[in-house]
Amino acid sequence: MSNLDELEKLHKLYQKKLITKKEYDEQREKLLAQNLLNNGPKSRLIYILLALFLGIFGIHNFYAGYWGKGLIQLLLTLFSFFLLSFIVYIWVIVEVVTIKTDASGQVMREG
Secondary structure (H helix, E strand, O other): OOHHHHHHHHHHHHHOOOOOHHHHHHHHHHHHHHHHHOOOOOEHHHHHHHHHHHHHHOHHHHHHOOHHHHHHHHHHHHHOOOOOHHHHHHHHHHHHHHOOEOOOOOEOEOO
């Protein structure tokens, strides 16, 4: 269910007096904050392009929300003075082939 559907459902509950104004406002703020943080599915094409061109720095993982993996790839590359970048790049290619969802579990859109 999308955040828009959730907002409509919440508004109907408020109109029917099933929740208080305070509860309505709190839930509405949570849904709006979620919407700002999650702008829909990420593009798989952008993920792949970032991986191919900037993958040794983990940029594609930061884009998809995998902050831990991105940080590990970035640190491996930088702290090894690019000596381990070949290994990181192999890791990146495996991710490009296998990763189809972002960190929130949402399937990436094609294109």
